[in-house]
Amino acid sequence: MEERPLILISNDDGVFAKGLIELVEVMKLFGDSPHSGMSHAITVERPIRINKLQEEEGLSIYSCSGTPVDCVKLACSKILSKLPDFVISGINHGANTSISVLYSGTMGAAIEGCIHGIPSIGFSLDDYTQEADFTKAKKVVARIFQKVAEFGLPDGICLNVNIPKGEVKGINFSRQTRGKWMEEFEQRTDPHGREYYWMTGYFNDAENEARDTDTFALLNGFVSVVPVTTDLTAYTAFHFMQKWKF
């Protein structure tokens, strides 16, 4: 690539999250004008606000009141002078393996970039703490980004990358683990006597034995790289439905 690429960086932990700042730092090595549009998910039925927080050579930082997906849409449509060459999301504080890809704002931003035809990657570190150490994660980000910059990604496919907390033993191509979050709602009563619930829960891995999954990779100290499709059609099901005569 002759010119330095335009890189849109987003996350869903907010503009001051350490994981985002570390991601900006590593992406500065590759891109000439990384931008950040980021926020936690909020309702999409309200108007969206953006604020320019910082402007310097090769880096403009915005906050956005919308969801991570809103941020990518707004950045591509209103803020950037051209479509970005890459959308890089994260580094999320906490893993987004298995079915979490469907709930994740980090992956929401990456998938939105992918829908727009832009090579896109979501990065997550398996450490929920605010003080998480991103030193090793940044090296992983650089290595994987270089491959995407060199080879591109197939149309309609982005990457869900999860990075282990401690030592990194290697990088594995993985599939999404079959599993689900088991909810345990904690019931409380507010000062006015009204009940409310906090959602808590734990992940239930439906295939503990499988060795080609993203949760297996992460648990065993490997980075998991899952190619993610935006086409949710279950092509294998058409055969099943053949017997339905309408």
Next chain:
Amino acid sequence: MEERPLILISNDDGVFAKGLIELVEVMKLFGDSPHSGMSHAITVERPIRINKLQEEEGLSIYSCSGTPVDCVKLACSKILSKLPDFVISGINHGANTSISVLYSGTMGAAIEGCIHGIPSIGFSLDDYTQEADFTKAKKVVARIFQKVAEFGLPDGICLNVNIPKGEVKGINFSRQTRGKWMEEFEQRTDPHGREYYWMTGYFNDAENEARDTDTFALLNGFVSVVPVTTDLTAYTAFHFMQKWKF
């Protein structure tokens, strides 16, 4: 099925939406105790509140402050005495074809049911108006539900059903159209002089010629039935990534 099944009904247009009321009416024909947990999407970082609005023989209605996905989780975990036999979501006011499956709260609820191992269907009518006529749509709901009740659905697969506005010519098994929403953010200034944006846009169909897609079916007066997978792994991409040597 000997006993009448327990059916969880949800939507993302709110508890008073006509599409929901019509869906409850048609599902009463099949289920003994349909429940409704429903709301528009809001942030998931706040506590969730539920309100029982109505309780009668075979029908309990709740409103829920959370997202449609929250509603399904909360209903399955806290409200229902056992897991429902089916999760039926809708009838959405407006189509959810193509990439809209990823943004849709209606499909969010159905996909959440599917993740919990429950046969689940999301229904949408291609009519955004509040006064939409659901007469024909209800017949479609009944016909498709009967097939799912009779044959079940493969594990990890739910249905995204879109119903045309006018005459129904038939029911087509379709795949998700490749396409995207093109955003056009309308910029306004609030009374305090601060800028804000409303998201608007139009759907860009990337494959106008294809005849096996959900948008083609709907445009031509057919109901589209897309089997939807919860496994987003792009299996075809593993071959592409083989050349990446880490």
